Amino acid sequence: MDRQYIASLGLEPVLDAVLSGKRLTIGQGQALFDCPDPHVPAALAAHARKRLHGDRVHYVVNRHVNPTNVCVNRCRFCAYRRDEGQEGAYVLTPDEALAKLREAGAVDEVHIVGGCHPSLGLDYYEDLAARVRAAYPKASIKALTAVEVDHLAKLSGVSIREVLERLKASGVDMLPGGGAEIFADAPRKALCPEKIGGEAWLSVMAEAHGVGLRTNATMLFGHLETTRHRLEHMDALRRQQDATGGFVCFIPLPYLPGNNPLGEEARGPSAMDVLRTMAVSRLMLDNIPHIKAYWVMLGLKLSQLCLSWGADDLDGTVVEEKIGHEAGSDSAQALSIADLEDAIRSSGFTPVRRDGLFREA
Ligand code: SF4
Numbered sequence: 588m589d590r591q592y593i594a595s596l597g598l599e600p601v602l603d604a605v606l607s608g609k610r611l612t613i614g615q616g617q618a619l620f621d622c623p624d625p626h627v628p629a630a631l632a633a634h635a636r637k638r639l640h641g642d643r644v645h646y647v648v649n650r651h652v653n654p655t656n657v658c659v660n661r662c663r664f665c666a667y668r669r670d671e672g673q674e675g676a677y678v679l680t681p682d683e684a685l686a687k688l689r690e691a692g693a694v695d696e697v698h699i700v701g702g703c704h705p706s707l708g709l710d711y712y713e714d715l716a717a718r719v720r721a722a723y724p725k726a727s728i729k730a731l732t733a734v735e736v737d738h739l740a741k742l743s744g745v746s747i748r749e750v751l752e753r754l755k756a757s758g759v760d761m762l763p764g765g766g767a768e769i770f771a772d773a774p775r776k777a778l779c780p781e782k783i784g785g786e787a788w789l790s791v792m793a794e795a796h797g798v799g800l801r802t803n804a805t806m807l808f809g810h811l812e813t814t815r816h817r818l819e820h821m822d823a824l825r826r827q828q829d830a831t832g833g834f835v836c837f838i839p840l841p842y843l844p845g846n847n848p849l850g851e852e853a854r855g856p857s858a859m860d861v862l863r864t865m866a867v868s869r870l871m872l873d874n875i876p877h878i879k880a881y882w883v884m885l886g887l888k889l890s891q892l893c894l895s896w897g898a899d900d901l902d903g904t905v906v907e908e909k910i911g912h913e914a915g916s917d918s919a920q921a922l923s924i925a926d927l928e929d930a931i932r933s934s935g936f937t938p939v940r941r942d943g944l945f946r947e948a
Pocket residue numbers: 658659660661662665666667668701702703734779782
């Protein structure tokens with residue numbers, strides 16, 4: 588990194604903070620978003636990434652199960668939800684969910700998310716998790732977003748803590764990071780008015796960390812938000828992480844404008860915006876160990892580039908993905924282990940197979 592050149596762009600304090608491992612301010616994050624030369628955030632993020640992970644890039648052998656697409660909410664970016672009784676609406680029985688899992692063979696992680704169904708209560712998810720645990724005693728079970736947990740607490744008339752404790756007792760290890768979208772009130776209300784607010788999302792995650800569950804965290808970007816909103820989102824996450832310490836991985840998700848009510852009101856981020864957001868995420872989130880380039884939403888080639896812009900994880904084999912594909916993702920439904928390892932090696936990194944908690948598998 589050429590100090591003189593970086594200084595000429597007004598970013599010498601950012602360079603010094605990154606080199607000394609000091610936390611960046613929101614203003615410094617903004618300077619990285621605004622920097623006319625995108626190679627500067629790229630180089631700084633590559634440095635931070637290398638310090639944490641060397642040349643390792645993680646992937647997971649996993650299977651997604653989406654128990655239902657019926658949802659009481661109507662998020663405007665969502666192409667997945669259906670009303671009860673609407674054509675295409677479905678609910679999987681636990682047996683059907685298990686049968687889908689078996690198609691995938693051995694997996695190191697099971698990822699379970701779906702809609703907020705109006706009558707599918709906590710008992711259903713406890714039963715499903717217990718059966719998955721019995722069938723896959725060693726796999727990480729990552730189940731139910733903070734939004735689904737909040738919904739289940741209200742539907743079943745119990746506290747959020749009780750939902751989390753019962754899920755954990757049924758075999759759940761961690762919560763996925765979905766439902767965070769963007770925390771800032773104005774774009775959040777415009778995108779998903781019925782969904783719990785940013786503070787409530789963080790509070791469910793704090794409770795989850797408190798009962799010993801680990802969680803991921805996401806951010807949906809490239810819609811109605813500003814780069815300042817993205818930075819505030821990252822800042823809220825890192826402050827939560829300082830307090831409760833349970834976030835494992837951050838996943839910046841690009842808005843996909845297909846088949847949803849928001850549609851072309853927002854276009855989704857450009858490839859360069861994705862790369863820059865990946866880099867800024869790595870640099871701002873000094874206390875969250877992993878940054879994921881989720882190939883299902885980004886496409887494999889852009890995800891490979893993200894590995895040189897701060898990301899250290901590509902996610903997994905997946906097998907069947909509904910949520911991003913209904914919104915227009917044109918990536919494959921699944922990748923083999925060889926596909927993922929080739930993608931990582933051909934990007935100049937060393938593949939490391941992991942489970943949901945990033946333990947080597
Ligand atoms: S994003 Fe989730 S909560 Fe929102 S409508 Fe879609 S399924 Fe429901």
